[in-house]
Amino acid sequence: MIYRKRGTVVRWENGFIVRSTEAGEAIDNGEFRCAPIDAEPLTLPHSEVEDVARRISAMGEVERLIVSEGIAEHECDGVRWTEQTKRVHVSFVRDALRAIVDLADFDLDDVQRAADALARATHERECPARVRLAPNIGAALLPSLIGTIELWQSRADRDGKGLPVVEQKLTAPPWPNWWRPSYRTRPVRMPLHIRAAGHGEMENAPRAVALLAPVAGNVLRVLSEDGDVMRVAVHEVFAVRNTGRWYPYAAGSFGAELLIGARTARP
Amino acid sequence: MSAGYVFSIAARDELWSGGVLIESRASHGRARCRGNEIDAVSIADPELIARSESRIASLREMARTHDGRVRIVASSRRVNTYERDESVITRPSPRRSGEKVAKPDEGLPLLWKNGSASVLLHEACGHAAEHGHQSIWPAWLTIHDEPDFLIDDANEPTRITDLTKESPSTSRRKSFNDIPLKRMTTLIARQHDAPRSLPHERIEIEAVDGGAYEPLTGIVTLDIVVADLVRGDDLTPLQPFRIEAHRERIAASIKGAKGDPLCYDGVVCSREGQELVVGSFAPLMLTETL
Numbered sequence: 001m002i003y004r005k006r007g008t009v010v011r012w013e014n015g016f017i018v019r020s021t022e023a024g025e026a027i028d029n030g031e032f033r034c035a036p037i038d039a040e041p042l043t044l045p046h047s048e049v050e051d052v053a054r055r056i057s058a059m060g061e062v063e064r065l066i067v068s069e070g071i072a073e074h075e076c077d078g079v080r081w082t083e084q085t086k087r088v089h090v091s092f093v094r095d096a097l098r099a100i101v102d103l104a105d106f107d108l109d110d111v112q113r114a115a116d117a118l119a120r121a122t123h124e125r126e127c128p129a130r131v132r133l134a135p136n137i138g139a140a141l142l143p144s145l146i147g148t149i150e151l152w153q154s155r156a157d158r159d160g161k162g163l164p165v166v167e168q169k170l171t172a173p174p175w176p177n178w179w180r181p182s183y184r185t186r187p188v189r190m191p192l193h194i195r196a197a198g199h200g201e202m203e204n205a206p207r208a209v210a211l212l213a214p215v216a217g218n219v220l221r222v223l224s225e226d227g228d229v230m231r232v233a234v235h236e237v238f239a240v241r242n243t244g245r246w247y248p249y250a251a252g253s254f255g256a257e258l259l260i261g262a263r264t265a266r267p
Numbered sequence: 268m269s270a271g272y273v274f275s276i277a278a279r280d281e282l283w284s285g286g287v288l289i290e291s292r293a294s295h296g297r298a299r300c301r302g303n304e305i306d307a308v309s310i311a312d313p314e315l316i317a318r319s320e321s322r323i324a325s326l327r328e329m330a331r332t333h334d335g336r337v338r339i340v341a342s343s344r345r346v347n348t349y350e351r352d353e354s355v356i357t358r359p360s361p362r363r364s365g366e367k368v369a370k371p372d373e374g375l376p377l378l379w380k381n382g383s384a385s386v387l388l389h390e391a392c393g394h395a396a397e398h399g400h401q402s403i404w405p406a407w408l409t410i411h412d413e414p415d416f417l418i419d420d421a422n423e424p425t426r427i428t429d430l431t432k433e434s435p436s437t438s439r440r441k442s443f444n445d446i447p448l449k450r451m452t453t454l455i456a457r458q459h460d461a462p463r464s465l466p467h468e469r470i471e472i473e474a475v476d477g478g479a480y481e482p483l484t485g486i487v488t489l490d491i492v493v494a495d496l497v498r499g500d501d502l503t504p505l506q507p508f509r510i511e512a513h514r515e516r517i518a519a520s521i522k523g524a525k526g527d528p529l530c531y532d533g534v535v536c537s538r539e540g541q542e543l544v545v546g547s548f549a550p551l552m553l554t555e556t557l
Contacts, residue, residue: 013446014446014539015303016304016305016446017303017304017305018307018444018446019304019306019307020308020444021307021308022296022307022308022309022444023309024309031288031289031290031291032289032290032291033290033291033292033293034291034292034293035293036295036296036309036311064539093483096483096484097483098483186290
């Protein structure tokens with residue numbers, strides 16, 4: 001199998017602007033080989049990354065900020081497709097806390113909410129019995145919930161091998177589609193574009209709006225909108241309210257507000 | 268950073284297992300850099316490609332004869348007219364069974380063998396220094412970053428830095444589309460008339476699998492993959508275990524050292540998604556329990 005990719009990315013990374021044009025080829029016949037190839041560059045006519053980076057930088061004390069926008073053309077066994085991507089990764093810090101946000105668009109509401117919550121951050125508190133997770137936190141958690149709640153892979157055009165991404169309930173591997181984030185990465189079977197089946201009624205409960213660490217299994221270290229720091233072990237999902245917003249967690253997941261049963265996770 | 272320069276690179280990164288090639292990744296490209304702007308394109312430089320391919324060819328000879336997994340990486344780079352090469356071969360230490368360390372340290376002192384103390388110092392002193400975090404180290408111990416090349420990846424002259432007092436001064440980048448970062452190049456720890464008593468009971472550390480430094484808390488994490496519990500002449504293999512300690516605690520725990528710096532091979536350091544080879548040297552070193 002031969003896979004080729006060419007693309008152009010504009011990236012803001014910690015104060016640098018990088019305009020990168022690249023083309024490469026991967027051949028996988030048991031032995032995986034990849035190398036750059038000559039190809040006509042793709043043009044990205046306009047990029048907002050500098051403006052987005054400036055807006056985010058004004059929101060709080062930034063530890064790390066990467067904003068990128070790109071266009072890529074893929075070809076795999078005669079199938080050709082293109083995609084445009086936007087990504088934001090930011091971590092804000094305050095004292096010993098780090099709030100992290102990942103986005104696949106330039107709507108910065110989640111970022112502002114995280115920065116505001118961090119500015120209000122107080123101390124670690126015991127986790128209440130029920131917690132509401134904002135859609136960005138829910139999206140980060142969904143890949144860890146496979147096998148515990150009803151989750152679906154959403155239909156999409158192409159996967160990392162040029163195959164149509166099929167609509168399928170996610171129960172157990174092997175997953176039907178392939179994830180290939182780069183031509184330099186061997187494709188792996190992964191659930192793509194995960195979404196949860198909506199159910200249940202939302203209730204009033206403390207609302208977590210920012211991750212303080214990457215999700216680890218069913219454990220989240222989060223910041224509530226009131227500034228409470230909580231280490232949450234998820235043991236049940238009572239309600240799910242979906243959004244159509246896609247987040248770059250694992251091989252992609254859709255935002256979902258979740259009402260969860262929680263207990264304090266011990267470090 | 269200087270006003271403008273051109274950085275070019277060719278590299279190959281291969282994974283071998285049992286003498287068989289599993290994965291091979293070539294890359295090359297050029298970055299035109301001016302101020303904080305980088306225009307990067309994956310254009311080939313035949314001379315650099317030939318140089319890096321020549322270096323990887325010699326590493327392949329070693330990979331072919333190795334039973335386990337081996338990663339080999341070679342690169343050749345040019346900053347304006349200054350050229351240099353890098354290469355590394357990493358062989359993960361096989362995880363072994365042994366006696367479980369209920370509490371990782373058992374309250375015993377740790378003897379860092381084979382230059383493995385350089386990994387401890389890489390995290391507790393080197394990465395801490397990158398964030399401007401300094402600790403109080405024994406007067407008999409020096410910890411320097413000593414680049415073995417003259418011009419760095421941002422076209423600036425390199426110099427030796429004292430990591431106990433200042434941040435690394437050398438800019439490095441993994442590839443043509445990466446931003447230059449101030450990173451360690453070759454950490455060399457030396458002892459100068461250090462205390463050198465050897466406790467009867469101790470844990471001897473042979474190999475470290477990896478480490479991390481958390482700048483927000485100052486906590487260093489090290490995964491010890493090969494170690495033995497030593498009681499006089501008795502030696503008991505230990506299961507892999509983890510050490511977590513604050514950088515200041517580590518600095519205060521260092522009790523002695525002996526001999527010249529020993530090379531701890533194959534240290535590949537990852538920060539901001541950029542993996543770089545860091546030379547690592549330290550003498551036989553003794554710390555209190557951590």
